[in-house]
Amino acid sequence: MNQQTLPETDANLNSKLATLRRHIQHTIVGQGSLIERLLIGLLADGHLLLEGLPGLAKTTAVHTLADGMALSFRRIQFTPDLIPGDITGTEIFLSQAGEFKFIEGPIFNEIILADEINRAPPKVQSALLEAMQERQVTVAGMTRTLPAVFQVIATQNPLEQEGTYPLPEAQLDRFLMKVELDYPQQDDELEILKRETERLQHGGRESGLAVLSPDEIIAARDQVNAIYMDEMLARYCVTLVNATRNPGAWIAEAKEWLAYGASPRATLALARCARALAYLRQRDFVEPADIVDLADDVLGHRIGLSFAARAEGITARQIIQQLVDIVPIP
Structure with a gap:
């Protein structure tokens, strides 16, 4: 590499990344640091933890990112009554066939939104540890591989909020970055209000562009590693x-x-x-x-x-x- 600018062979991927950034910016007003770090997490093949008070568009930002890519996406709403099998999947017995069958949990998708992760007890939070580090899930002694492109983006409320559990140190260490969000500036909040009014007047939420495919994301990651x-x-x-x-x-x-x-x-x-x-x-x-x-x-x-x-x-x-x-x- 010439150590000056990216080579022309990267132009197509960079153009698609720019399109993805604009797609997110169209929905998320301000929060430039958040948008940049969402893209960094994607390119660096790492998991992200977003922390902020309710209503700061954490969940919306992840939804919008997923909409811009041709990847499978699942949202897991973490609650106090969740159990590990609700995330990883479980085996059920089929009486007619006389055998067990594994039913995949939502973790077997490419982009996982772990919403309000710190509202579930530690045992449930730890169900993500193997998936986040090894990119695999072990249930009933059988190990199953997760998709080649696999990213967990978790949101959490500040620990001072009622009904929250602190994440274990081992799990925190598996998040590539923790991004803290704050209230928007007044001008940005006015723009949010204008865009929401326009959205409601034009029939609701826009569909995604599906800009990047899994193969393109892997190719971009290879270029980042270089x-x-x-x-x-x-x-x-x-x-x-x-x-x-x-x-x-x-x-x-x-x-x-x-x-x-x-x-x-x-x-x-x-x-x-x-x-x-x-x-x-x-x-x-x-x-x-x-x-x-x-x-x-x-x-x-x-x-x-x-x-x-x-x-x-x-x-x-x-x-x-x-x-x-x-x-x-x-």
Whole structure:
């Protein structure tokens, strides 16, 4: 690669990705960071966790993304009475045939919307662990492979909301990024109101464009994996992640803030996301800004706050931002 711009052979895929982005932007007003990270998750072959108060278009954004691709899509509404078999599937006994038959659960689709994932108890949440990491499901001793393109996009309400359960650390680590949403700006909210009025006047929700096929998504991921990352930037990723394990070496008062730091999976995730962001920005090489821009979303949910930090009202993202500010950029 020439390390300047993406080659012409990528033009078709980039054009389709641009069309997909416009399709999402037509429905989701503002929230540019969310839209960009939805595309990064798709290109980096990783799962996403979207957190925000009810009504901030988390579910709508995932629906709109799925509408723009020729992929099978299922929404799983997580509730306190859900059981693992409702997700993975179960075996039923056919009395006439005298044998068991496996009935696939909704997890056997390409795009999974795990809506309000933290409203289900931990046992149900953990039913996703094998699927998210190994891309397979084991039920009654039989392992079944999931589709080649498989992505879980989960939404959750802030943990302070009533009726929520915190996600286990092992599951949080399997999410490529955690994206936090906030209220829209007033101008954006006015535009949302105008578009909703137009939608109702023209007969409801628009159908999707089915822009990208599974083969095209896999091809785009191959191109993302080929994006060049200089060794200095690779070392920067490693140093930044290691700083979360020993924050006191960088910020004296941070020594007591963290119970644990990010795992090596975080280093891999940061590099993958940086390559995907470079690809979206029409480059075939990673720049330091690609890493800096994504550090909060990739690392924030992978570190554990100490009791002292929580007592002082310090958030994980504040710690990550301080480390990003102080760790030297190549």
